[in-house]
Amino acid sequence: MKTLNGIPILGCGTFPLKGEEAYRTVRTAIDLGIRHIDTAQMYGNEADVGRALRDCGVPREDLYVVTKVDPDNLPADRFAASVTRSMDDLGGPPDLLLIHWPPAAEEFDGAVERLVLEMQKGMTRHIGVSNFTPNMMRRAYERAGGKIINNQVEFHPLLDQSALLAEARKLGVVLSAYSPLGRGAALKPDSIQDIARRIGRPPSEVVLRWITQQDVVAMPMTTKRENALSNLASLEFELSPGDMAAISRIGRPEGRLINPGWMAGRWSE
Numbered sequence: 001m002k003t004l005n006g007i008p009i010l011g012c013g014t015f016p017l018k019g020e021e022a023y024r025t026v027r028t029a030i031d032l033g034i035r036h037i038d039t040a041q042m043y044g045n046e047a048d049v050g051r052a053l054r055d056c057g058v059p060r061e062d063l064y065v066v067t068k069v070d071p072d073n074l075p076a077d078r079f080a081a082s083v084t085r086s087m088d089d090l091g092g093p094p095d096l097l098l099i100h101w102p103p104a105a106e107e108f109d110g111a112v113e114r115l116v117l118e119m120q121k122g123m124t125r126h127i128g129v130s131n132f133t134p135n136m137m138r139r140a141y142e143r144a145g146g147k148i149i150n151n152q153v154e155f156h157p158l159l160d161q162s163a164l165l166a167e168a169r170k171l172g173v174v175l176s177a178y179s180p181l182g183r184g185a186a187l188k189p190d191s192i193q194d195i196a197r198r199i200g201r202p203p204s205e206v207v208l209r210w211i212t213q214q215d216v217v218a219m220p221m222t223t224k225r226e227n228a229l230s231n232l233a234s235l236e237f238e239l240s241p242g243d244m245a246a247i248s249r250i251g252r253p254e255g256r257l258i259n260p261g262w263m264a265g266r267w268s269e
């Protein structure tokens with residue numbers, strides 16, 4: 001599978017799965033050939049994911065595991081211990097460790113420095129951020145001496161992320177699309193339904209292909225084997241430039257679906 005900054009272009013999301021459901025979802029994804037698994041301290045499923053990684057029969061070095069530091073664990077007295085816990089639960093260092101949500105302004109530089117330190121200690125192979133605006137992403141990139149390789153953000157046809165994507169490309173940072181199907185909402189626009197009918201692919205595959213064809217990583221979550229297979233099949237065709245442009249015209253700056261209270265007023269920072 002194609003990789004971007006070493007990250008397999010299609011991944012397996014695991015939120016909000018826990019316990020056996022998280023375990024089974026990761027095992028199925030890996031059985032079908034998906035090698036990139038996304039988890040987070042916040043999801044409370046790192047141990048279930050770790051068990052699936054251990055049992056799956058695929059060598060760990062062939063898998064790409066992403067986890068994220070919870071906002072509560074960003075302070076100096078909690079950061080390193082939380083990463084050690086993640087590593088223990090996952091059965092080894094992740095390939096990519098992200099700051100899950102932007103730190104408060106006064107904690108920003110310190111949190112990025114702690115992230116870099118974890119990589120230098122060998123607690124992760126690579127580092128990145130999540131939910132960072134263009135300015136935050138640039139600041140983190142500079143503070144980390146250019147070591148930030150990824151920004152994981154909400155990305156689907158209903159949300160215009162073109163400014164963020166342009167800034168990421170300038171820096172050589174790869175975007176990963178979370179909620180790539182907009183939790184189902186991004187499958188509904190007429191133009192997506194029309195393209196899907198015309199090319200004989202489900203709307204979900206059209207949406208995922210629109211994402212990956214822009215060299216953005218897509219990480220849909222599915223508990224269903226047939227949907228995971230379809231998500232993989234989205235890599236097997238190309239959308240025409242006209243169809244790409246038609247889908248890109250749908251997005252609006254206010255099309256965000258994931259907007260927790262702690263980010264209120266910060267998306268324009």
Ligand SMILES: NC(=O)c1ccc[n+]([C@@H]2O[C@H](COP(=O)([O-])OP(=O)(O)OC[C@H]3O[C@@H](n4cnc5c(N)ncnc54)[C@H](OP(=O)(O)O)[C@@H]3O)[C@@H](O)[C@H]2O)c1
Binds near residue numbers: 016100177179181219
């Ligand atoms: N960094 C962050 O702050 C952040 C925030 C949110 C999410 N994430 C990550 O991104 C992952 C994905 O995002 P998400 O779960 O919010 O949204 P999503 O992947 O856009 O949507 C998930 C929904 O789509 C359905 N689905 C999946 N594949 C499908 C297919 N081929 N056809 C039809 N329906 C399909 C799933 O149902 P079925 O199970 O029935 O298939 C599920 O209900 C999460 O699991 C998590 O790992 C990160």
